[in-house]
Amino acid sequence: MNEYVSEPSLNFGRSYSSVALSRSGFMGLRTEKVALYILLAVASSLFMLFMLAYLIRSNVGDWDTLSQPWNPLSNRSQLWLNTSMLLCSSISFEYARRMVKSGNEAGILRGLMLAGLFTLTFLIGQVTVWQQLIDQGYYLNTNPANSFFYVLTALHGAHLFLGLIFWVTTMGRAWSGKSPEQVARITDMCATFWHFLFALWLLLFFILAGPPETIALLASYCDII
Amino acid sequence: MAYADDAEHEELHEPKSFWTKYVWSQDHKVIAIQYSLTAIVAGMVALTLSALMRMQIGLPGVIDMDAATYYQYVTMHGMIMVIYLLTALFLGGFGNYLIPLMCGARDMVFPFVNMLSFWFYLLSVIILFASFFVPGGPSGAGWTLYPPQAITEGTPGSGWGIILMLISLAVFIVAATMGGLNYVTTVLQARTHGMTMMRLPLSVWGIFVATILALLAFPALFVSAVMMMLDKTLHTSFFMPAMVSLGQQLDYSGGSPILFQHLFWFFGHPEVYIVALPAFGIVSDIISVHARKNIFGYKMMVWAIVAIGGLSFVVWAHHMYVSGMNPYFGFFFATTTLIIAIPTAIKVYNWVLTLWQGNLHLTVPMLFAIAFILTFVVGGMTGLFLGNVIVDVPLSDTYFVVAHFHMVMGVAPILVVFGAIYHWYPKITGRMLNDTIGHIHFWITFIGTYLIYFPMHYLGVLGMPRRYYAYEGYDFLPESAHDLNVFITVVALILGTAQFLFIFNMLYSYFRGKVASPNPWKACSLEWLTPDTPPAHGNWGDKLPVVHRWAYDYSVPGAPDDFVAQTVSTDEVASESATDDELIELEGHQPSET
Numbered sequence: 084m085n086e087y088v089s090e091p092s093l094n095f096g097r098s099y100s101s102v103a104l105s106r107s108g109f110m111g112l113r114t115e116k117v118a119l120y121i122l123l124a125v126a127s128s129l130f131m132l133f134m135l136a137y138l139i140r141s142n143v144g145d146w147d148t149l150s151q152p153w154n155p156l157s158n159r160s161q162l163w164l165n166t167s168m169l170l171c172s173s174i175s176f177e178y179a180r181r182m183v184k185s186g187n188e189a190g191i192l193r194g195l196m197l198a199g200l201f202t203l204t205f206l207i208g209q210v211t212v213w214q215q216l217i218d219q220g221y222y223l224n225t226n227p228a229n230s231f232f233y234v235l236t237a238l239h240g241a242h243l244f245l246g247l248i249f250w251v252t253t254m255g256r257a258w259s260g261k262s263p264e265q266v267a268r269i270t271d272m273c274a275t276f277w278h279f280l281f282a283l284w285l286l287l288f289f290i291l292a293g294p295p296e297t298i299a300l301l302a303s304y305c306d307i308i
Numbered sequence: 309m310a311y312a313d314d315a316e317h318e319e320l321h322e323p324k325s326f327w328t329k330y331v332w333s334q335d336h337k338v339i340a341i342q343y344s345l346t347a348i349v350a351g352m353v354a355l356t357l358s359a360l361m362r363m364q365i366g367l368p369g370v371i372d373m374d375a376a377t378y379y380q381y382v383t384m385h386g387m388i389m390v391i392y393l394l395t396a397l398f399l400g401g402f403g404n405y406l407i408p409l410m411c412g413a414r415d416m417v418f419p420f421v422n423m424l425s426f427w428f429y430l431l432s433v434i435i436l437f438a439s440f441f442v443p444g445g446p447s448g449a450g451w452t453l454y455p456p457q458a459i460t461e462g463t464p465g466s467g468w469g470i471i472l473m474l475i476s477l478a479v480f481i482v483a484a485t486m487g488g489l490n491y492v493t494t495v496l497q498a499r500t501h502g503m504t505m506m507r508l509p510l511s512v513w514g515i516f517v518a519t520i521l522a523l524l525a526f527p528a529l530f531v532s533a534v535m536m537m538l539d540k541t542l543h544t545s546f547f548m549p550a551m552v553s554l555g556q557q558l559d560y561s562g563g564s565p566i567l568f569q570h571l572f573w574f575f576g577h578p579e580v581y582i583v584a585l586p587a588f589g590i591v592s593d594i595i596s597v598h599a600r601k602n603i604f605g606y607k608m609m610v611w612a613i614v615a616i617g618g619l620s621f622v623v624w625a626h627h628m629y630v631s632g633m634n635p636y637f638g639f640f641f642a643t644t645t646l647i648i649a650i651p652t653a654i655k656v657y658n659w660v661l662t663l664w665q666g667n668l669h670l671t672v673p674m675l676f677a678i679a680f681i682l683t684f685v686v687g688g689m690t691g692l693f694l695g696n697v698i699v700d701v702p703l704s705d706t707y708f709v710v711a712h713f714h715m716v717m718g719v720a721p722i723l724v725v726f727g728a729i730y731h732w733y734p735k736i737t738g739r740m741l742n743d744t745i746g747h748i749h750f751w752i753t754f755i756g757t758y759l760i761y762f763p764m765h766y767l768g769v770l771g772m773p774r775r776y777y778a779y780e781g782y783d784f785l786p787e788s789a790h791d792l793n794v795f796i797t798v799v800a801l802i803l804g805t806a807q808f809l810f811i812f813n814m815l816y817s818y819f820r821g822k823v824a825s826p827n828p829w830k831a832c833s834l835e836w837l838t839p840d841t842p843p844a845h846g847n848w849g850d851k852l853p854v855v856h857r858w859a860y861d862y863s864v865p866g867a868p869d870d871f872v873a874q875t876v877s878t879d880e881v882a883s884e885s886a887t888d889d890e891l892i893e894l895e896g897h898q899p900s901e902t
Contacts, residue, residue: 109496114417116492121523129527132574136531136567140546145562223542227562230544234534279820307637308566 119272123279126242130283133238134290137231138305141298146224148295155219156232156292165208166288172201173281176274184269190256191266198277199250202243209236232291239280239287246276312500312852315414320846335845336404339426343400345668346426347393350433352807354388357381359804368778373621378777379448384436384463386451387473390579391480392433394721398586399484399522400429402728403491403515405736409835410512412500412853414846415488420587425490428483435476442468450775452572453693455547455565459540461554470540474533481526481533491519498887500834502855506610507874507884509833509859510603513610514589517617518582523619525578532571539563559578569631573624580717581620587724591677593859594731595659597831598674599666600870602860604658612651612658619648627699628784628873638697645695649688656685667863667870671829672746679754690765705775708768711761719757726753726810733817734824741821745813749806756803763792783861832873833859 109117140146149156156162179194213236216229218224223233253269256262290298323329361381364373373381404422404496408415416422439446449457457463458470465473495516508516517779528837535546539560547568548560596603603609627635634725659681668674690712694700703709709767733741772779772789778786779793827836839849853875861872868884 114493114497117496118418118489121489122485123494125523125527128524129530132528132531132571136535136546136571139567139570140564145545152392223538227545230538230546234538241660307570307633308564308709 106174109214113268115268115272116275119159119275123276126279126283130238133231133235134286135305136295137235137290138298138302139308140227140231141302142306142308143227144254145227146297147228148223149216149228149232149294149300150292155216155221159292161208161212161215162288162292165205165212166284167203167283168205168208169281172198173206173274173277174272176277179270180274183270187242188257188260188263192254195250195254195257195270197288198273202247202250202277203216206240209240212236227229235287237292242280246273246280311498315498315852316850320414322845332423334415334423336408336416336419336422337736337843339422340404341402342426343396343404343429344402346430346433347397347401348811350396350437351393352535352811353437354385355804355807357385357388359801360547361385362797362800364777365779366795366800370779373617373777374660374779376448377445379775380446380464380469381453382775383448383453383473388436389718390451391477392436394583394717395484395522395579396429396606397725398583398721399491399515399519400426400487402511402586402590403469403487403519405732406511406835407491407494407515408498408846409838409843410509410833410859411495411498412503412834412848412855413494413498414848414852417498418490419492421486425483425487426541428479428486428820431620432476432483433479435472435479437825439465439469439472442472444469452569452576453536453570454572455536455539455563456551459536459548460551460671471537472506472781474537474540478530479531481530484522488519488523492523500852500855503834506607507855507858509589509591510606510609510613511586511589513613514585514587514592517613518585521578521585521617521620522582525575525582526683528571528575532568532575535571536568544683566631566633568627569628570625571729573627574621576627577624578617578620581616583615583717583721587680587721588613590724590728591680592655592659592662593831593833594673594677594727595662596860596862597731597829598613598669598671599663600669600862601662601666602862604661604664605654606858606860608654611656612654615651616648619644619651626695626700629697630704636669640740642695643698646692649692652688656681656688671730671869672741672743672750673727673731673829674752675747676723676730678872679750680723680727683723683757684720685716687712687714687720691716705773706768707764707772707774710774711768715757715761719761723753726884729814731829731892732835733814734828734841735826735835735838736842737818737821738824739817739821740824740828741817742813745809745816749809749813752803752806752809756799756806759799760796760803763796767792825858830869830871832857832861832871834874837873837875863886 097173112120141148146168147154150159175194175198179191179198182190182194213233216232221229223230241296250273253266257266290301312485323333323335329335333342360371360373361378363371363674364378365762390559405415407413436446444465444467446465447453447458447469449466450468453470453473457466459466485548495512499508532547534594534741535544538544539546539548543559545560545563547565548558548563549565550561551558592609623641623645625637626645629638629641663678689716690708694709694712730741730746733739767789768774770785770789772785780789826838826841829836834853834855835843837853838844855874856877857872857874859891861867861874861876863870864872864881872881
């Protein structure tokens, strides 16, 4: 039996590593996985409300969608590039997760390393987009569409950044070969988290820089102010 | 259950030093007490603010208060009571204490995160209270913090006050999310042998569903706080319209204050049920124990809690009837609001039917529980008035609304808080609260709140507007309204002072109270069956309890005692009981289909 699939006991608390985490509780899920799904539900609620606020606010006359032909995001090449980076990081985490299942230590390390690098590239790419906007005079408070763009990309980036904290600790463990169960479990959690954040990014990308007519149409359904 | 098997084999790590035991504690019971004491201190501050406000309204001139200070007190009173007292106390306090014990768990599933939750909560309280000491004082925007006035110069505390308020709320939301993650996951994952979801006491169900509401609704407050903060500090225009203030054109344009109201109330209405659902659950348990009778319609009670939780997300705009909205919207929200009356009424009927022909013990917790039912019905009835657009419009912004929400969201949950503390104090401390002081406290509180809030309905119908800091010189208010205001203030001051009886009782009984037996109320649920009182670290001995039945087997015919604890199997009861006929009655492992 390979050591990566041995049974977990998540050491979340110092005095109480012993609060045994059930493997077969709710829908047969591990406890930390249940907690992750709950967190994803909270994050979904947060972003959904932000996106609804975006659509509702866009009905006011001063709104100027960033993807209008005269605005910078009519050219989406940098955003597409960033999207592909995030897709790659998501795939790399999935690769690492599968390597965990087959017990391939080198594969796990390779997958994790790539996943982190792609994520960092994505974040740098996002900052590049910000820089481009600022260079062209599209500041946070110039137009509400800009405000939403900065806030939503920052919030999404902050989620990735939090994920990277777990990634760093896992990398350290995978590198030193210590506590393989921890590596296995956190890799699994990270993969799920990254898939979620990738799907979320697609949604954000669409709503922030999608075709202006489509966004206007969606917004018209949310015209409650 | 895998959890219980694992928990029995894992080693317990007893905290050794004073610091890890009482300060940086990861034990859910200590965290619960930390949460509760902080919340009670915050609540006492808010109570003092309300006393000062009542002085200003009823006895103007006795204290020197200007309009700005009055609005700051209104704001802080409302915010503290709703968020930092009630939400924190029900979820962080009772949730933390009761969930692991009632589920038969050793602790919350993530004790470290649970500890962080408390420290973030304490930080949020400190940040909020710091706003009393910054230039301009705390925010005076009203607890709903509506823009544009909340962040516009001229409103008290529109500088540092509102900034600290928003930061404090954001920190509180982080705390509530970390706590909530624990409560929900623990209920789902860490139940002991035999503890199915449909055997959980209703307290756990109420807190569980309320926590789910909190997890999904608080993001709306977070979103609005972030956007308002940016409007305030970086001059974005999420909520701020183009406007002229103090003769100056502000650099805002196009923002929508109504958008804020939608977001705020998308949080704000579920918030009502975040407070109410734990109260519903706790009251069900108290009534059942002290009436020595099983809760009537357990399954119906569970589904009513779930239904109320679901419906609470589609009623928010009934807080905005006068803000201006499409009439069809108003119709929709009025309809959904009135539909909530159905599951709520089911709960009230079931409580009454539980009491019906019960062996009522009018102990202090029971008195508070019965008082809750009465108060909740009164507050709920006026909710039916206000839920209708056409009745709400003239009553909106009058004292009728003040009376309504204080009855339903202030007094009713606080009565449950008192009842619950009297009920569980013996388990938490190992001593009984003083009964005589308890009775005096109950009667003053119960009668006092009615003397305060009943007249306010009348004042509201009379047209007395809310949010005014002084009522002299308005021709439409008769002299009798002023007399009534004086009366309300006098009662409020007496009532407020009487709460020190309760504080005294808690302190006195902690040291001098009668030593409590492990199960003084002869209750069935697991928290009363711990090997130690107060429960030790890890709650149970080597083995977790094994659950054989629901938590409500009181006065079962044929059983040797008038209650059968959740851990007692049918065989065990049978060996002690009288005849075969009566054994049929003892098969009551599962909630009945009533």
